[in-house]
Amino acid sequence: MTSEELYHRLKFLVSTTPALNHSRPTVEMQIWFGQVRAALSETGDLLNVSKFNSAVDAMGLPEGLLRNKARTDIMQCLYNAVGLLGQQVPASTSGAFLPVGNPHDALVAIRTVLATASCSVRLIDPYANGEILETFATQAAEDIVIEILTDEFTVKAGFAPAVVAWKKQFTTTRPLDARLAPKRTLHDRAIIVDSASAWTIGQSFSDLATRSPTSVLRADTDTAVLKINAYEDIWQKAAAL
Template sequence: MLSRSIDADELYLRLGQQLATMPANIATYTQENELWLSKTVALVEAVGDLTDRAKITEIANHYREHANYYGPSVWAVLQRSLARAELAAPAASAGAFIAAGNPLDAMTAIGKVLKEARSRVVIVDPYLDQTILTDFAPMAAEGVKIDLLSDAAYVWPTLAPAAARWVAQYASRRPLEARLTSPRLLHDRLIVVDDVKVWNVTQSFKDFAKRSPASISVAPAEIASLKIPAYADMWRAATPI
């Protein structure tokens, strides 16, 4: 029998990710949908609410024969479980899951991370465009250096002129530098705060939570200790724009 427990922070993040990946065709039975549902059952059971545990078990037991009836019920159960898990999760995780179509919530969640910075923020995203400067970067405190790292193969052409206008307007009050890696080198989307803390972002900033749910979460210390020097090396090798 497996004995590994899951802490409140990890449970909250996993529930958010499970909700974000809910199949659009959940009302139609497929083996892939049933596999997704099986993982959902385990997560809902981990939250521990007896009513929702019974409900998700009922859904799973009848899903194969009556997917069109039971499938759509999963959303409400998963939403309630996520809300309960959020209450139990550490404050650092609060607001890390953003439902689709909530642009203000997305801005608030990312802004909370940027406001933590005291000296430097590194924003990594292969698909950066002007949105990172119009919607998000202004929430960092004055004096905090903002470094943007994108990918030469995927960066949007609107980033360079937006960065130039930012530098012209703010100069040393809000220092900014943008660089590009070699083509197709970047895969992560993340924020590095003061070279000590890493936040993982599930979608590109230009589309964050616009059409599908998204999340932003703190990387474990052991993962951050690997990513920070790796991206420092990428930054040094990247080409300024």
């Protein structure tokens, strides 16, 4: 596993942390502990792995201070590994955390993702409005095919006019294909780059970092394949706008 793959694997494990407050370790917890242990072992940080194993052992103790410390240590070991690997992967592959009130940082984060495209980007947002084109799609380089997938039921009124205006202005330099997915078939916001990498967007593009903190995170390889295939299936069934 490359450093980049391991980095995204660890971030995925952080995002799928089960509830650790059960009186005894559950099957879900045990499976997750095993997955984290395997990933931490890949980092080569033996001290961190040892600390994690000790914390997992302590999860079998009665509820109390030692058990509380074990929960903290488990997550800290995971965060330590994410932080270490985050310094080893290119910034363009790691994603970004966006505090509330930082819309410019959101724009930069999306621009960084779109800059990795060599042929196409697919922006997915069930609540798309004109801003997804006016603010974000314009960050892609010329000649990159822009694909927008939104929901026929929840799309905003300003989206269709923005599509018409875009096609009139950028006839050949910025090709655009916008489609409406069947009602309620879209649940996430995402970016697919070159049909090869997938990014999860924590909020609708129009709301990025304006109301609450959010993140732009690259999916690990296995998750990316699932996302790309799922959205391609929806794309093929969607109606052209």
